[in-house]
Amino acid sequence: MKIAISSHDGKKDTEFSTRFGRCDFFVFVDSETGVWETKPNPAKSASGGAGPQAVQFLAENGVEATITGRYGPNAYTTLEAAGIRAFAAKEGTPEVLLEKFLAEELEEVDSATGKEMHH
């Protein structure tokens, strides 16, 4: 399963970013092969609708689950439509978060956890 983790600098061993739609990078990891990959978030500087655009980017990259701090309502609605599972965490590096994900220790969210964000 391909997982996307929001990140400040695209590295797997530094603290992840709790922001979703406007994080700087997404770190991708394939939970079967353990292969890591990093891509800048194209929605980072969107004038509006960063959440849904970030989800669209993840969907295009074949992501099936995402880990971030919190999800706004628009991001959550779009994740649901895309069939991407949403997990929330408070802290950790992508490597640690992957371990927690595999150990099923991460909270899976079933509604938006952040308030609506406007530009």
Next chain:
Amino acid sequence: MIIAIASGKGGTGKTTIATALAQTLSEREENISFLDCDVEAPNAHIFLKPDFTEKKDVEMLIPEVDDDLCTGCGRCAEVCQFHAIVVLGGKTLVFPEMCHGCGSCTLVCPEDAITEVPQVLGALKGGLTPEGINFAHGLLNVGEPMAVPVITKLKNWDERISAEVVIVDSPPGASCPVVESLRGSDFIILVTEPTPFGLHDLGQAYQLTKEINVPAGVIINRDGVGDKKVGAYCEENDIPVLMRIPLEREIGEAIAQGKSLLEVRPKYKKEFLNLYTEIQELAGEAR
């Protein structure tokens, strides 16, 4: 003659100046209207006390997708400049709060699966003030992010915009709602305070007046506080300083009680008459 009052920084005294100018001119002009375009927080009515007799809802057309007709081709999402539509896994999602109501999605949909449904964003209210000023303001509903459609409708409501003198009270800032408010004016009064914040935002607002090519002048409110950099900036950039209103506690107290500047300081009436003459000259020169 359309005179707009803008500021950059909020709370510098736009409405104080706009209402005082309107009240002064109402004594010599028969046909004067006042448009409060600060639709997120209109407050000129507190000072001008119009008797509101007209009300009209402002609507915007929002796309609604018929899932039975939609093939998920994604053309609507591609054409949307504001990312209000996302197509994922063959399903089309609409985010109405991001929609600008342009209608492009409806036009490009090859399946005619999109219909536009009106959504109420706010309202316009109008009426005459005791001085006979034809007053109107717009009011954006709480939670609605899109002020511009309300301002556009307000400026095109009835014949107010074609009155002999139109006073436009703009929102603060230098973003889309301000541009929409100032567009089409003959002259812009920039109200500022002589502080670093006032200067910074005045700079942005002045750039905007140059961009839309409307002559502008500055009124320094609460003169005497802060520093002298606003005056120096105006001199450097050849911007006329039209008036200076010193900081007076009594003025602040009166305004906090809903009294207009002229009620507490009637002596300013003469200065506002001179201001109008100067504006007519400056706007005429620019033409």
